[in-house]
Amino acid sequence: MKQVNFSLIATDGAARCGRIDTPRGEINTPAFMPVGTAGTVKAMYPEQVRETGADILLGNTYHLMLRPGAERVASLGGLHDFMDWQRPILTDSGGFQVMSLAKLRKLTEKGVTFKSHIDGSTHELTPERSIEIQTLLDSDIIMQLDECIALPAERKEMERAMELSIRWADRSKAAFNNQQNRALFGIVQGGDDAELRGRSAAGLKSIGFDGYAVGGLAVGEPQDVMFRVLSEITPELPTDRPRYLMGVGKPDDILGGIERGVDMFDCVHPTRAGRHGHAYTRFGVINLKNARHKDDHRPLDEASPNPNCRRWSRAYLHHLVRTEEILGAMVLSQINLAYYQELTAGARAAIVDGRMNDFAAETRAAWAAGDL
Numbered sequence: 308m309k310q311v312n313f314s315l316i317a318t319d320g321a322a323r324c325g326r327i328d329t330p331r332g333e334i335n336t337p338a339f340m341p342v343g344t345a346g347t348v349k350a351m352y353p354e355q356v357r358e359t360g361a362d363i364l365l366g367n368t369y370h371l372m373l374r375p376g377a378e379r380v381a382s383l384g385g386l387h388d389f390m391d392w393q394r395p396i397l398t399d400s401g402g403f404q405v406m407s408l409a410k411l412r413k414l415t416e417k418g419v420t421f422k423s424h425i426d427g428s429t430h431e432l433t434p435e436r437s438i439e440i441q442t443l444l445d446s447d448i449i450m451q452l453d454e455c456i457a458l459p460a461e462r463k464e465m466e467r468a469m470e471l472s473i474r475w476a477d478r479s480k481a482a483f484n485n486q487q488n489r490a491l492f493g494i495v496q497g498g499d500d501a502e503l504r505g506r507s508a509a510g511l512k513s514i515g516f517d518g519y520a521v522g523g524l525a526v527g528e529p530q531d532v533m534f535r536v537l538s539e540i541t542p543e544l545p546t547d548r549p550r551y552l553m554g555v556g557k558p559d560d561i562l563g564g565i566e567r568g569v570d571m572f573d574c575v576h577p578t579r580a581g582r583h584g585h586a587y588t589r590f591g592v593i594n595l596k597n598a599r600h601k602d603d604h605r606p607l608d609e610a611s612p613n614p615n616c617r618r619w620s621r622a623y624l625h626h627l628v629r630t631e632e633i634l635g636a637m638v639l640s641q642i643n644l645a646y647y648q649e650l651t652a653g654a655r656a657a658i659v660d661g662r663m664n665d666f667a668a669e670t671r672a673a674w675a676a677g678d679l
């Protein structure tokens with residue numbers, strides 16, 4: 308009996324509020340999933356990540372398969388015990404990273420071979436091996452191996468990568484072997500072409516997946532192109548399965564994605580921006596590196612539910628950032644992840660109350676008013 312199940316709780320227009328039940332706990336959607344790059348959410352203890360409100364985080368197949376190796380993580384009890392995060396983990400298939408990080412990569416019908424950017428060793432990633440690695444990591448939600456291309460791209464190239472990804476989806480599903488204790492998601496490709504996207508969604512639906520990711524976006528296209536593709540494709544995805552927009556995004560990308568029927572998001576942005584001195588607040592993003600903060604005794608946001616937004620002056624946060632103190636990365640990572648969780652929690656409540664439009668308008672107005 309499948310132990311990962313999605314329940315749709317409420318809808319408001321195209322926006323949805325739901326819950327994914329898994330053997331390791333529930334995931335309330337819309338959900339933002341913090342990124343645990345190589346078995347750690349940078350600068351955060353796992354319990355701190357949980358305290359921000361995160362129900363699930365991302366592991367990193369590409370890094371872990373190279374170092375310390377999937378078999379070693381498995382022999383150490385799997386990724387949950389390895390990093391002591393006992394709630395759900397989603398892992399990507401590794402292909403996106405191979406195409407962006409690895410050297411001397413060769414893509415064939417079989418899969419992709421590449422040299423490790425760490426020690427130059429040669430590796431092969433196929434749909435079958437990616438399923439095996441994610442299973443060895445004991446991930447709760449795993450992704451098919453796909454080919455994600457950058458935009459803009461020629462239609463022929465988008466079509467080729469989309470069709471390959473469907474064949475790889477089929478092989479991934481077969482290799483998954485109907486495991487009941489984790490979910491397998493397919494990934495819709497097709498670039499910015501509605502017809503290709505439609506064919507990809509149809510192909511994946513006929514294979515049948517526990518969830519459907521929208522890939523091939525946040526790869527250089529303008530936000531309005533991403534939103535158009537989402538508006539076209541989410542209506543073609545099953546309503547009783549989660550939709551996951553991969554690699555997105557900034558708060559206004561996430562709000563727009565929720566309005567267009569997306570349930571799950573992941574992005575390195577909140578933690579990476581935090582390490583670079585950018586703080587996300589209800590009033591938008593504030594660059595604490597800027598010298599204008601050096602005498603500002605005001606807290607970041609005295610009305611924030613997050614104590615870390617009230618505890619220190621902007622002058623102090625500016626000092627931490629300027630001196631590159633480790634505490635700066637810690638505090639701003641926590642502030643940004645907590646803000647992303649406030650945003651998705653607010654959306655969930657608004658959808659249940661049928662006031663998503665008001666919530667979106669109020670949220671955007673506060674960003675625009677930005678008293679930063």
Ligand SMILES: CNc1nc2c(CCNC[C@]34C[C@H]5C[C@H](C[C@H](C5)C3)C4)c3nc(N)[nH]c(=O)c3cc2[nH]1
Pocket residue numbers: 342343344365366367368369399400401402403404450453454455494521522523524525526553554555573575
């Ligand atoms: C940013 N834009 C964007 N991302 C994308 C990703 C990766 C999602 N994040 C997972 C990831 C990626 C890296 C960094 C962290 C940890 C780990 C390695 C897993 C998040 C994607 N992944 C796959 N399999 N397919 C895509 O089309 C795709 C498109 C994206 N567009």
